[in-house]
Amino acid sequence: MYAPTTSPAASQALERTFERAMGAAGRALAEMSGHAIEVVATEVARTTARHVVDAAGGAGTVVVGIYVGITGSVDGHALLILQPEGARKLAALLLDGFAEPGPLEVDEFGVPSLDELELSALREVGNVTVGAFLNEVGRHLDEPVVVTVPIAVSDMAGAILDGVLADLTVESDDVLAARTSFINNGETIEGAVLVLPRQASLAALTLALGAA
Amino acid sequence: MVGTDQEVLVAGIGEMVVTNNPNAALVAYGLGSCVALAIWDPKARVAGLAHFMLPSGPLTNPPVKFVDSGLPQFFSEFRRRGGDLRRAQMKAAGGAAMLAVMASTLEIGKRNAEALQAALGQHGLRLHNSDLGGKAGRTVQLEGSTGRLLVKSVTSVSVL
Numbered sequence: 001m002y003a004p005t006t007s008p009a010a011s012q013a014l015e016r017t018f019e020r021a022m023g024a025a026g027r028a029l030a031e032m033s034g035h036a037i038e039v040v041a042t043e044v045a046r047t048t049a050r051h052v053v054d055a056a057g058g059a060g061t062v063v064v065g066i067y068v069g070i071t072g073s074v075d076g077h078a079l080l081i082l083q084p085e086g087a088r089k090l091a092a093l094l095l096d097g098f099a100e101p102g103p104l105e106v107d108e109f110g111v112p113s114l115d116e117l118e119l120s121a122l123r124e125v126g127n128v129t130v131g132a133f134l135n136e137v138g139r140h141l142d143e144p145v146v147v148t149v150p151i152a153v154s155d156m157a158g159a160i161l162d163g164v165l166a167d168l169t170v171e172s173d174d175v176l177a178a179r180t181s182f183i184n185n186g187e188t189i190e191g192a193v194l195v196l197p198r199q200a201s202l203a204a205l206t207l208a209l210g211a212a
Numbered sequence: 213m214v215g216t217d218q219e220v221l222v223a224g225i226g227e228m229v230v231t232n233n234p235n236a237a238l239v240a241y242g243l244g245s246c247v248a249l250a251i252w253d254p255k256a257r258v259a260g261l262a263h264f265m266l267p268s269g270p271l272t273n274p275p276v277k278f279v280d281s282g283l284p285q286f287f288s289e290f291r292r293r294g295g296d297l298r299r300a301q302m303k304a305a306g307g308a309a310m311l312a313v314m315a316s317t318l319e320i321g322k323r324n325a326e327a328l329q330a331a332l333g334q335h336g337l338r339l340h341n342s343d344l345g346g347k348a349g350r351t352v353q354l355e356g357s358t359g360r361l362l363v364k365s366v367t368s369v370s371v372l
Contacts, residue, residue, distance in 0.1 A: 050224070053256050059242030062353045062366055067311050080236075128341055151311060155366055158242020160350020162225060165311045175242045 004060075009073050016045045018178045018193070019138050025132035033094045035184055039129065043179040043195070046206070047164050052177045052194055056081055059158025064114065066126025067164070068150045071133065073143035074205050076197035078134070080126040080180075084114070084154060085158045086189035090125055091118035114154055123150040127179070129193055139209035141178065162185055164196055174202055223248070223263040226277035230260035230289045236356040243306035245321035247279070247328050250303045250352065251290055252359035253321055258295030260358040267327035268318065278325040287335070297337065302342045303372045305343040305352045305362045319327040321345065341372040 026039035045051075053059050062110035064087035066080040082090065095117060114122070127150045134145040153160055176195040181188050197205055219236040221229035226247060229238050235337045240248040240262035262276045262283075264288070269278035276282030287297060302329070307325035325344040332338055343350070348365040361372040 053242070063240075103305035117340075153310060155310065156242035156244075157353065158225075159244030159310055161242040162242070162246045164321060165225070207286065210327065 006111070006133060009047065013186065013209050014046060014176060014206075015041065018044045018133065020104050021133040022129070022178070022193075023131045024135065025067070028128045028132065029094070029182075030164060032124070032128070033096065035096065037093065038181075038183040040181045040183065041178040042181050045177055046174060047054055047177050049161055049175050049194070049196070051083075052175060052192060053157050055156045055179070056192060057083075060157060060162075062155065063157045063160065064122060065150045065157070065160040066118075066122055066130075066150050067160075068126060068130045068194075069124050069148035071148070071170070072146040074134070074137060074145050074197055074198060075142045076201055076203040077167070078130040078147070078196065079160070079194045080191055081194065082122070082158075082191040083211060086182075086191065087122055087154075088114060088118060090189050091121040091181040091185070093184055094121040094124065108136070110128045114152075119152045119154075122152045125154065127152045131194070133178075133193060133195060137205055137209065141204070160199050161194075168196060176202075176205075214265045221261075223261045225263055226265050226274035226282075228260060228276045228282070228286050228289060229261040230258065230286075230287045230293050230295070231258065231356060232258045232295075234291050234357040236257075238354040238356065239351065243352065244310040245306070245309050245324060246255045247304055247306040247321075247324040247344070248350075249283075249286070249328060250305075250354040251286075251295070251297070251300045252354065252356075252363045253295040253316070254359060255299060256275075256294045257356065258290060258293045259354050259359070260286060260290045260293075260295065261316060261352070261354050264324060264328065265369045267323045279324065281329050283309070283328075283335070289310050297335070301340050301359050302332065302337060303341045303354075305350050305361065305372070306365045307344040307347050308348055308350070310347065310349065343370060343372060 022039040234257040271281040307321040
């Protein structure tokens with residue numbers, strides 16, 4: 001569970017935004033992959049990054065993080081966090097018909113390794129998922145929201161997040177977090193979408209969404 | 213990494229832990245651009261671990277978010293527990309560039325490492341061993357009984 005820092009009404013406004021965004025992300029991923037993929041935000045909160053890291057299993061837990069920088073009318077960072085096994089399944093869905101999944105290789109620390117093709121597919125998943133949320137945000141703002149080219153990293157959750165937090169920390173460590181499920185043929189892959197705006201952007205964004 | 217009968221003390225981001233329990237393990241999980249400083253007094257068996265986030269800034273809560281304002285707090289707590297900085301071993305790890313595309317983040321890891329070494333120098337102290345920089349996250353564990361610092365990344369384990 002994420003510990004929320006907002007009122008129930010603000011949480012509901014955030015939930016509606018994430019619901020619409022994840023619906024759009026699911027449709028885009030289904031079109032790209034040719035598979036029925038539903039994306040659902042199962043829990044949405046404005047919370048602290050520490051709660052999100054704890055919910056992902058702790059700072060030392062190995063995850064796959066897909067990072068996207070945000071510029072334009074909102075300035076900050078966004079991440080899609082997935083467990084390595086789930087990331088690999090999601091990549092396989094997108095690569096189905098284009099590349100045969102290789103054998104699952106697990107290193108001496110028990111971490112499944114991802115090849116460049118899988119990482120490329122995951123970058124696209126991150127781009128689509130985070131982009132869908134930012135498109136929703138953009139509908140409420142006068143200026144467009146622009147995202148950078150996504151990058152995918154497989155490492156400890158705390159390590160992936162602390163650089164982003166360090167960039168923001170003199171201002172705030174508030175994040176908009178959505179526990180997210182990717183559902184295909186009854187199988188659920190759990191993840192988390194994190195949006196970490198700069199303080200000024202967070203105020204503008206939550207106000208625009210009616211989540212202030 | 214941690215024995216079943218060990219007391220485990222965790223230093224989260226911006227936090228420090230100091231103990232005179234030689235059976236303790238002091239741990240900082242998932243260091244990216246952050247830097248951990250481990251200090252251990254072999255005579256008094258006092259061990260401390262600080263998890264710094266940024267090079268400089270005001271004294272805050274948590275107390276060691278910033279290297280420049282947090283280091284004196286860390287040293288003060290170490291002395292209060294009976295540790296002597298003059299005979300203490302100092303080791304550091306972290307300061308990675310996790311997301312290389314983010315220039316500011318790349319700089320933060322490097323700047324954290326540089327700030328720590330400069331701040332130690334101002335106190336007339338230096339690192340005895342370190343594992344700084346790179347592009348991988350690290351979890352570190354300081355053994356209160358031996359002063360060994362285990363550094364674990366996704367691909368390796370080393371002992372400082």
